[in-house]
Amino acid sequence: MSHPAADSRFLLRRLHSLLGLLPIGIFLTFHLWENSQSRFGAGHYNGEVVAFLRGMNYLPVLEIVVIALPLLFHAGYGLVVATQMRAELTRYRFARNWLYWLQRVSGIGILIFLLLHVGMTRIEGLWRVSVREDLFGHMQHLLSQSWMFGLYLTGLLLSVFHLANGLSTMGIVWGLTTSARAQRRFGFVCAGFGLLLATIGVHGLIGFLP
Amino acid sequence: MPANRMSIRFKIRRQDAPGSPSYWQEFAIPYAPDHNVISALMVVQNNPVTTDGQRVAPVVWDRNCMEEVCGSCAMLINGVPRPSCSALIDSLTQPIVLEPLPKFPVVRDLLVDRSRIDEGLRRVRAWIEIDGAWDTHEGAPRISPIEWSANYLYSRCMSCGCCLSACPQFGPHSAFIGPAALAQVRLMNAHPTGRYDQAERLHAIMGDGGISDCGNAQNCVRVCPKAIPLTTAIGELGRQTTVQAVKDLFGG
Numbered sequence: 474m475s476h477p478a479a480d481s482r483f484l485l486r487r488l489h490s491l492l493g494l495l496p497i498g499i500f501l502t503f504h505l506w507e508n509s510q511s512r513f514g515a516g517h518y519n520g521e522v523v524a525f526l527r528g529m530n531y532l533p534v535l536e537i538v539v540i541a542l543p544l545l546f547h548a549g550y551g552l553v554v555a556t557q558m559r560a561e562l563t564r565y566r567f568a569r570n571w572l573y574w575l576q577r578v579s580g581i582g583i584l585i586f587l588l589l590h591v592g593m594t595r596i597e598g599l600w601r602v603s604v605r606e607d608l609f610g611h612m613q614h615l616l617s618q619s620w621m622f623g624l625y626l627t628g629l630l631l632s633v634f635h636l637a638n639g640l641s642t643m644g645i646v647w648g649l650t651t652s653a654r655a656q657r658r659f660g661f662v663c664a665g666f667g668l669l670l671a672t673i674g675v676h677g678l679i680g681f682l683p
Numbered sequence: 684m685p686a687n688r689m690s691i692r693f694k695i696r697r698q699d700a701p702g703s704p705s706y707w708q709e710f711a712i713p714y715a716p717d718h719n720v721i722s723a724l725m726v727v728q729n730n731p732v733t734t735d736g737q738r739v740a741p742v743v744w745d746r747n748c749m750e751e752v753c754g755s756c757a758m759l760i761n762g763v764p765r766p767s768c769s770a771l772i773d774s775l776t777q778p779i780v781l782e783p784l785p786k787f788p789v790v791r792d793l794l795v796d797r798s799r800i801d802e803g804l805r806r807v808r809a810w811i812e813i814d815g816a817w818d819t820h821e822g823a824p825r826i827s828p829i830e831w832s833a834n835y836l837y838s839r840c841m842s843c844g845c846c847l848s849a850c851p852q853f854g855p856h857s858a859f860i861g862p863a864a865l866a867q868v869r870l871m872n873a874h875p876t877g878r879y880d881q882a883e884r885l886h887a888i889m890g891d892g893g894i895s896d897c898g899n900a901q902n903c904v905r906v907c908p909k910a911i912p913l914t915t916a917i918g919e920l921g922r923q924t925t926v927q928a929v930k931d932l933f934g935g
């Protein structure tokens with residue numbers, strides 16, 4: 474019996490799913506935990522947190538291979554997936570239907586936020602020494618403007634939602650959760666994880682404020 | 684008597700031919716208890732006169748069993764996809780709005796072409812091969828009562844298409860085969876003889892328009908009139924395709 478191998482689209486979709494957690498989800502969790510150290514002030518943040526990251530072995534390679542490329546693929550393929558959606562939110566007012574819609578819409582929101590966020594920090598830091606040397610001060614300056622704080626808060630909450638909800642549907646996609654009860658239970662676990670992560674993230678944002 | 688106990692009022696989306704524009708017409712018949720949408724439509728058909736007194740061509744629809752097992756009578760009733768033979772008039776708000784089942788090409792009025800459901804079932808080989816050059820099995824294959832009762836749930840699918848019309852990933856815009864065919868893969872893969880073709884069925888749903896086009900909105904399981912655990916099937920097939928993909932990549 475000849476078995477044609479799985480369609481490449483199946484593998485791409487699974488890769489898209491996997492990259493959302495590994496490394497992107499792990500990175501987001503690490504990133505938010507790290508920035509929650511903003512509450513210790515400029516000295517600790519610039520001297521310990523940023524200095525540790527900047528001194529990392531193979532840093533540029535890691536940034537490109539572990540963060541940038543997976544994110545680009547996840548975002549690009551995610552846009553393809555989003556075009557398949559024909560949501561009817563008012564006709565089918567089920568929570569999962571809303572989450573399905575929000576997952577796609579938040580993805581687009583996150584993409585816009587990330588372009589701004591990375592541009593304002595990592596990219597700007599390439600030519601502005603002050604951003605590189607005093608990231609805490611730079612962030613404090615940015616977040617002190619209320620619209621910018623709102624932008625960061627929105628980007629943060631969308632990202633955390635996208636990760637938590639993505640994790641719960643990953644359970645179905647990969648076959649970890651099958652019964653309706655298991656899917657529900659795991660949904661609550663993911664919601665709890667999301668709330669925790671959101672709290673840490675907001676804590677980090679507030680820590681930058683003067 | 685409340686107004687809806689004196690008459691049964693319908694607002695029907697009509698369409699004369701495939702691709703032609705649709706339009707609305709209203710009909711009313713005298714109230715009688717225990718009508719369902721189909722039996723009331725039969726009364727309308729006897730005397731197809733709209734509420735404005737215009738004599739029109741009789742409304743076209745599809746039905747067969749009248750007991751929610753054939754699936755042919757599904758339509759959009761007050762905005763919800765469901766079989767019309769089991770939609771009891773006394774439980775519906777009036778005027779009852781009838782529209783053809785969404786996502787499928789309209790043939791005429793409430794009659795749609797649902798052959799895409801059959802195509803999906805064919806694509807995933809939703810059957811069990813019993814004829815071969817040799818005996819595939821001896822005697823009746825045994826399965827446990829627990830497994831049997833889980834499988835039975837999926838065997839009740841009547842290909843009505845309600846789940847497909849509620850699915851935000853299914854429609855003319857996509858190649859997605861939809862939840863009904865996926866659930867049949869779950870059923871056939873669990874059958875003692877059907878198991879032999881598991882890899883082929885899994886490869887079929889790992890192809891274009893297969894299981895990875897599901898976005899987990901889970902509308903399907905909410906609207907299925909036979910309460911088929913479609914999202915459980917999708918989760919179990921997620922597991923089976925994960926294992927299959929590992930076998931494909933690493934051998935075994």
Ligand code: SF4
Nearest residue numbers: 840841843844846907
């Ligand atoms: S799964 Fe349910 S809704 Fe879908 S075709 Fe079968 S019986 Fe109809």
Ligand code: SF4
Nearest residue numbers: 850897898900901903
């Ligand atoms: S879970 Fe949602 S996307 Fe998947 S088949 Fe059901 S309705 Fe469609």
Ligand code: FES
Nearest residue numbers: 749751753754768
């Ligand atoms: S007529 Fe068969 S399901 Fe309604």
